[in-house]
Amino acid sequence: MPELPEVETIKxxxxxxxxxxxxxxxTTDSPKQVKPSLSVVEKxxxxxxxxxxxxxxxxxxxxxANGQILAIHLKLTGRLLVRKKGxxxxxxxxxxxxxxxxxxxxxxxxxxxxxxRLVKDKKxxxxxxxxxxxxxxxxxxxxxxKAILASSGRPVKIVLMDQKKISGVGNIYANDALFLAxxxxxxxxxxxxxxEVKALYRAVQKVLQAGxxxxxxxxxxxxxxxxxxxxxxxxxxxxxxxxEKCFDCGGKIERVKIGGRGTFYCPQCQK
DNA sequence: CAATCAACCTGGGTGC
DNA sequence: TGCACCCAGGTTGATT
Numbered sequence: 001m002p003e004l005p006e007v008e009t010i011k012x013x014x015x016x017x018x019x020x021x022x023x024x025x026x027t028t029d030s031p032k033q034v035k036p037s038l039s040v041v042e043k044x045x046x047x048x049x050x051x052x053x054x055x056x057x058x059x060x061x062x063x064x065a066n067g068q069i070l071a072i073h074l075k076l077t078g079r080l081l082v083r084k085k086g087x088x089x090x091x092x093x094x095x096x097x098x099x100x101x102x103x104x105x106x107x108x109x110x111x112x113x114x115x116x117r118l119v120k121d122k123k124x125x126x127x128x129x130x131x132x133x134x135x136x137x138x139x140x141x142x143x144x145x146k147a148i149l150a151s152s153g154r155p156v157k158i159v160l161m162d163q164k165k166i167s168g169v170g171n172i173y174a175n176d177a178l179f180l181a182x183x184x185x186x187x188x189x190x191x192x193x194x195x196e197v198k199a200l201y202r203a204v205q206k207v208l209q210a211g212x213x214x215x216x217x218x219x220x221x222x223x224x225x226x227x228x229x230x231x232x233x234x235x236x237x238x239x240x241x242x243x244e245k246c247f248d249c250g251g252k253i254e255r256v257k258i259g260g261r262g263t264f265y266c267p268q269c270q271k
Numbered sequence: 272c273a274a275t276c277a278a279c280c281t282g283g284g285t286g287c
Numbered sequence: 288t289g290c291a292c293c294c295a296g297g298t299t300g301a302t303t
Binding site: 001002003058073074075076077111113114161163170171220260261262 | 297
């Protein structure tokens with residue numbers, strides 16, 4: 001599922017592949033995924049050139065020369081693919097944006113949770129982005145991180161994944177970061193001591209940087225903009241490893257539910 | 272206000 | 288083999 005490293009990888013791919021192209025057409029057979037509506041989006045973007053791509057949290061932004069922005073969220077199973085015009089239809093292809101240079105930008109999305117949204121100007125974009133907490137690899141320092149954890153008695157894993165508090169961390173990287181920091185994911189966030197907070201801070205950065213280095217985790221659905229898999233799944237520490245051996249102590253990785261989500265951890269190592 | 276939980280969807284897996 | 292059922296999880300929005 002696309003989290004910070006996956007979306008960052010796509011952002012970098014798109015920056016190389018489609019900046020400078022002009023939008024020629026947008027079509028969809030899943031109109032609910034285009035907001036506010038296909039016709040409004042069509043009127044606003046056709047004819048406009050793409051000038052840059054940005055990422056904030058798990059949200060991609062395609063900036064257009066006319067001052068408008070296309071914001072794209074991939075949610076659980078979204079893929080953003082750059083294909084040659086006329087290339088075979090992709091699995092679960094939902095939205096196609098035709099570009100100059102005989103290219104197409106396609107949103108493919110099994111579960112149809114992802115969306116493409118027209119943002120009218122920078123002001124509206126600022127409002128949209130203001131909901132997100134700091135970026136863990138950018139403007140989240142240890143002091144801020146400490147304050148965020150201290151502000152909630154909820155399980156630390158839930159706080160890590162709360163986009164209003166911290167941007168970009170989803171289920172995969174939250175599990176692995178907590179393993180590296182040797183912290184039980186159910187611990188109340190405000191009950192960690194200073195040393196644990198520091199270890200978790202470093203662990204979050206470490207797993208996200210590893211995720212980017214390996215171009216994301218292709219556990220089930222994730223592919224980069226050219227349809228290639230990432231390889232972070234070959235380096236999972238806990239995620240999806242229920243019943244397998246802990247890399248540290250050799251004990252069994254267990255699975256529990258926290259906040260309704262699958263959570264993997266080593267009961268021996270994580271206290 | 273914070274916490275909880277269903278809803279949004281589809282397809283893969285499971286158990287009978 | 289067929290079929291009902293459950294489950295996956297990012298985010299929103301309703302409810303407690």
